[in-house]
Amino acid sequence: MxxxxxxxxxxxxxxxxxxxxxxxxxxxxxxxxxxxxxxxxxxxxxxxxxxxxxxxxxxxxxxxxxxxxxxxxxxxxxxxxxxxxxxxxxxxxxxxxxxxxxxxxxxxxxxxxxxxxxxxxxxxxxxxxxxxxxxxxxxxxxxxxxxxxxxxxxxxxxxxxxxxxxxxxxxxxxxxxxxxxxxxxxxxxxxxxxxxxxxxxxxxxxxxxxxxxxxxxQTYAQYHLTLTPKDLQKLRVQLNKLGIAPSENKGKLQLIVSDSAQCLTILQRYRNLITDFECRQSDMNDIFVHLTGKEMR
Amino acid sequence: MIAFSKRNLTLFFNSKSNLFFSVMGALIAFVLYLVFLKNNLITSFPFKLSHDLLDAWVISGILVVTAVTTSLHALSQMITDREQGRLADFTVTSVPFWQLQASYLLCSFLISVSMQLFMGLIMYSYFAVTDDITIPWELTPKIILLSCLSSFVWTTFNLLILSFVKQVKTLSQLGSIIGTASGFFAGVYMPIGVLPKTAQFITKLTPAPYNAALYRQFLLKDLLKEQLSGLSHVQRQLFEKQMGIHLSLNGFLSSSQMILLLGAFFLGFTLVAAVAMKHSRRANLGHV
The missing domain is CATH 3.40.50.300 (P-loop containing nucleotide triphosphate hydrolases)
Known part of the structure; x- marks a missing residue:
């Protein structure tokens, strides 16, 4: 009603x-x-x-x-x-x-x-x-x-x-x-x-x-994947080959992927180059930035 | 509306600083009178003036100052509420907007009347002790009626002035200016007759000298009869004109003419204030 x-x-x-x-x-x-x-x-x-x-x-x-x-x-x-x-x-x-x-x-x-x-x-x-x-x-x-x-x-x-x-x-x-x-x-x-x-x-x-x-x-769902590489340069080159351009932050590579399946594919394919990883789904903050191009706070 | 009016009255009377600052102009005039104005007046006339006559004279003027400053102070709550977002909060209640505005005016009127009576009582009590004057209790009904008329006029005058005020910080400066100016216009700091012709003319464009003259006529009536009986009619008229007890505007004005004049000021202020406020008041609430 x-x-x-x-x-x-x-x-x-x-x-x-x-x-x-x-x-x-x-x-x-x-x-x-x-x-x-x-x-x-x-x-x-x-x-x-x-x-x-x-x-x-x-x-x-x-x-x-x-x-x-x-x-x-x-x-x-x-x-x-x-x-x-x-x-x-x-x-x-x-x-x-x-x-x-x-x-x-x-x-x-x-x-x-x-x-x-x-x-x-x-x-x-x-x-x-x-x-x-x-x-x-x-x-x-x-x-x-x-x-x-x-x-x-x-x-x-x-x-x-x-x-x-x-x-x-x-x-x-x-x-x-x-x-x-x-x-x-x-x-x-x-x-x-x-x-x-x-x-x-x-x-x-x-x-x-x-x-x-x-x-x-669901509409704006994206996954934020953070990888801790064994060899940063090597992993970056490999990811570039997939058409992914990760950003670097404190020795870690950060990339945004569209769904969890793509997340798993990357992790499986490069598991030998990775020592650790973190994956999180977009929250309202990310959706807001995506929609308005602005940070709220 | 009753609850809102109670709230406005509580805020005014509960605050010692509010009470003090609302009558500061009147207190300054009172102190100045005690310190030197009284002596100046006594020495400036060729005949002897008694303390009780001068005391009643200054009380009259100070009551006008009180009416002006207390109604301004009370009505200032409207500006404070607006700027601090409280008026918006009151507007979303079941009380219609016009009743909120009417309540501010009603409270300003009530505060002004009660403060005039309070100040009158304080000053008469003081002079009863120091100068041994008799408090004219028999004049109480007349004083109450006149204080009501004064409050009507000055509440609408201040409404007009405040319709141009948007910020709380302007209020204290405005309070000082109006407090001081009212003392001059009511002829408290110096009798109206001492002022140059132009200044007298400007003074007479405001309700203050008529309001003060009415008070003086009421409070001094018997005293003048008793104490100035030795003077000639011309001498007495000159004295009354000099002291602002009677005012001339193409001839001496009678009490009823002055009451009518004050009524006209009341209507004039109300109309202009209504026009000035029409567009700005409610429209700005949402920006608070």
Missing amino acids: VEITIEALTKEYTNKLAVDHIDMRIKKGDFVAFLGPNGAGKSTTVGMLTGLITPSSGSIRFGKLKPGTVAYHNKLGVVFQNSVLDNQLTVQQNLKVRAQMYERTSQDVLQQVITELGLNNFLKQKYGTLSGGQRRRVDIARALLHQPEILILDEPSTGLDIQTRNVIWDTLKKLQKTMQLTIFLTTHYLEETENADYVYVIDKGRIIAADSLDRLK
Whole structure:
């Protein structure tokens, strides 16, 4: 079941086409990752999805609802890139104020969210005194106060340490299941897309890839083979004869092959020239570079 | 909207620095009066001026400064929220955008009224101790009404000014300029009659002298009757004009005319601010 339909969405600024006729279909309960290098149009798209930026043309539909309306806001939870709660107020005060600003909320939901996100230990602490990880947990709790159906997260784990990121991602996965949430996130950390049901890659305002992670991997699958040679020159000459031009790094030869069969062929044919090897399949990082020609980080 | 307004009021009143800096202009004027302005005034008139008359006179002007600076400070929360992305966060709630904006104005109004009353009480209490003056409790309803009118006018004035401000760092500089200017325009640092004609004309283009004159008329009414009874009508008129108690604009303005004038300023500021804000406000939220 399609929950959000985005058609020919475009945002044009005076001198720049930030988002150029993008189409997306987000299914209910899906975890959708939205990837793109800096300046690709991610934040503008998120701005339009949240109703904070008016599109130049195109449409966003969530059932019969349109962005910018109160009914749409009631179904939408947003975790902004920066922490946006009041530093001078306590966690509890912040959550209470935000909760009271929604039509559909209750004390029970507030308590449930506080427990789910593990905020009980610092409820009375001022938001401004919390650590980065604690703040993000409060931010996520704030976005869930009104039991939204869609949760939009704009690079939520930027600047956090790996442990905190893992805690946040475990929590999100749990919430996706327990609250039947549709999650739409932009992220700089490509490994985080490994959790996604569907991935959109945007570059220069256009969607350049849209598929499930498995199918993206199949489509762009390549194997990275690293060989430790007995005789580097000899192995290089042999590989060149096959039409392969390996790169050299610290006495090892690195080559990219299209499938595992080719990997095995090379290993068998030159086993006498090799002391060790390493073979890994492309990850999202490689796919991203392949698609955009740019490193994410 | 109630929750959002409560939040705005809590942020203002919970912060000691907010409270202090919002009335700093008024405090500076108060200290200057105590240090030398009072003596200057006493020596500059050929007849004896009592402490209670001058004290009530300076309180009137300082209340106007308070109305200006506190409403500016309170309304600045709108700019801070916008720049720091909080307004975007509030916009995605069930509260319509116009209610958020209305709440900023309402809070600015409430803060300005309460701070005027607070400052009035503090200053009267101080002079009651040092100069043995009587606090005119009977004027409380009038003072409350006038503080409401002042807050209406200055809240919309500051809304207009802030519609041109995009960055938080501009706010403190703007606060200093407006705080100082309001002291001059309300005729606190020096009576309006001392100013050159051109300066008087410029001053009268703002609501400050009318606002201060209204306060003075309310607070000094009985004191003037008691203490200037020995003066001729012309002498008294000259004194009142010199001290900004009465203002002339093609003849002396009555209290009701000044109230109407302030009402006109209120409408004018509201209209211009609405036009200035129409295009920029919501459009910029997504860039935060």
